[in-house]
Amino acid sequence: MTEQCVINVDLADVFLNPDRRKRLHTLAWGDYVEVVERKPDHLRIKTVTYQERGDGSILPIETEAFICPKASSRIAAADVVAPRASSKVLxxxxxxxxxxxxxxxxxxxxxxxxxxxxxxxxxxxxxxxxxxxxxxxxxxxxxxxxxxxxxxxxxxxxxxxxxxxxxxxxxxxxxxxxxxxxxxxxxxxxxxxxxxxxxxxxxxxxxxxxxxx
Missing domain, CATH: 3.30.750 (Transcription Regulator spoIIAA)
Structure with a gap:
């Protein structure tokens, strides 16, 4: 069961793989995120990628991806998000x-x-x-x-x-x-x-x- 959360740091990069390869996009403080799984060094989340079609339109595709804080940031993966109910962001x-x-x-x-x-x-x-x-x-x-x-x-x-x-x-x-x-x-x-x-x-x-x- 997914957890309804918000991003609790200034910026959080989202990657296709847990080894921080292929960055998909960046989430900002207060953005909503659904967490599927928590690990000591990363979070597996639900997200959306966008595929350009032949007519030039953009099709959103639901997928899963990963938030993996750099070791140098000294931010634990668990601290990247907070419960959505605790959000104070307008x-x-x-x-x-x-x-x-x-x-x-x-x-x-x-x-x-x-x-x-x-x-x-x-x-x-x-x-x-x-x-x-x-x-x-x-x-x-x-x-x-x-x-x-x-x-x-x-x-x-x-x-x-x-x-x-x-x-x-x-x-x-x-x-x-x-x-x-x-x-x-x-x-x-x-x-x-x-x-x-x-x-x-x-x-x-x-x-x-x-x-x-």
Whole structure:
């Protein structure tokens, strides 16, 4: 059975083999990690590698790898991670959405807040890659969606999350269950030929527990 942990050092290199050959990537303080096995000199963990396909897209592949501290670091393998429940790291990720803003905040206890979402599919694609494995029956819980103001380049991209549910490629799908939606004033009314705004009936994810004006 895997242990749900967080990285407890500044940086931890992840290798394909326990002899520190072929570095895959580096995890940072506060990153989530699933530990499969503990050894005195290494940890075996679950991770993801990325394979480029013929069309240029990147396919995530689940695999196992190893965290092996250098002997010169004087850091024991067991000290590289800590129980996830003990994490005190607040994570803030600013997503490249080209025009507009989009950010993800994760609190130390695992609560997730989405702030804006740009005006295209880039925010939805980022979230689908970050929160893999959601489904209609098991959506990803989002504790709050915050729309800072009514310009389309801050909220129109949020509808792409809903659209992604029907994407033919599973890796690009995301199902979410927002608990609250806050916005700074009323969202701008769409034009008569726009077919409705991003929060019109039928395109959202069900009624939020709290909606403020």
């Amino acid at each position: 994570k803030v990720n600013f997503v490249d959405v080209q025009q507009g803003d989009g950010a993800v905040i994760e609190s130390p206890d695992g609560k997730i807040i989405l702030v804006d979402g740009g005006d295209n599919q880039m925010f939805a694609r980022y979230l689908a890659a970050r929160y893999r494995g959601s489904s209609r029956d098991q959506p990803k819980r989002i504790d709050c969606i915050l729309v800072t103001h009514g310009d389309a380049d801050h909220f129109a991209g949020l509808t792409e999350i809903h659209k992604s549910e029907g994407n033919p490629e599973p890796r690009k799908r995301l199902f979410i269950a927002p608990q609250r939606v806050y916005h700074n004033g009323l969202v701008k009314r769409p034009s008569k030929d726009a077919g409705g705004g991003p929060f019109r009936k039928g395109t959202c994810w069900g009624a939020p527990r709290r909606l403020t004006a």
